Amino acid sequence: EVQLVESGGGLVQPGGSLRLSCAASGFTFSSYGMNWVRQAPGKGLEWVSYISSSSNTIYYADSVRGRFTISRDNAKNSLYLQMNSLRAEDTAVYYCAKVGRLRCPDYWGQGTLVTVSS
């Protein structure tokens, strides 16, 4: 069974930093690309970032480029999102999602809440 468990969310002041983690199990993590997708309170889904299986290809949404860094450790079956220079508009539940052979996020974690507020 595919399992994705996010952690690292919390309350942070504007301008601060936070590092999210996603622990993966139930599939060969090193074979799949991974995403971060976020959802602001009461809002829709917004794709944030993608990393390929070998970390060779990385993409970011315009809204986070230059502030967020996606990475992975295939030996630890883990995905990360380093978030710097956080803004109030970054407040959201952050989901990690596996990108499957169907070219889409096919399995999602339960999400971790990031709140940026003074």
Place this chain on the structure above:
Amino acid sequence: DIVMTQTPLSLSVTPGQPASISCKSSQTLLHSDGKTYLYWYLQKPGQSPQLLIYEVSNRFSGVPDRFSGSGSGTDFTLKISRVEAEDVGVYYCMQSIQLPIFTFGPGTKVDIK
């Protein structure tokens, strides 16, 4: 960038009745490989999104056959043949022709009358 739109944005349905959601993309989602990269997700209250339909009309593993998808190019439809109480939530369409950049529609909230 591709923009995804959905109509309606909310829908109230009597159990056992059909429901239909429309999704339109600002550009064709037909890839040169012949496939059309349009997907449907359901986010039930308090849960993470779950994949329902891939490549316009294919049901994902475990998805009931009351869910069906259709369309081509830029116009797509998700239909629920007979809505059940467990179908409430927000439905999103999503494109991946610009993989690995994904774009979601604004969502359609479905509730039960």
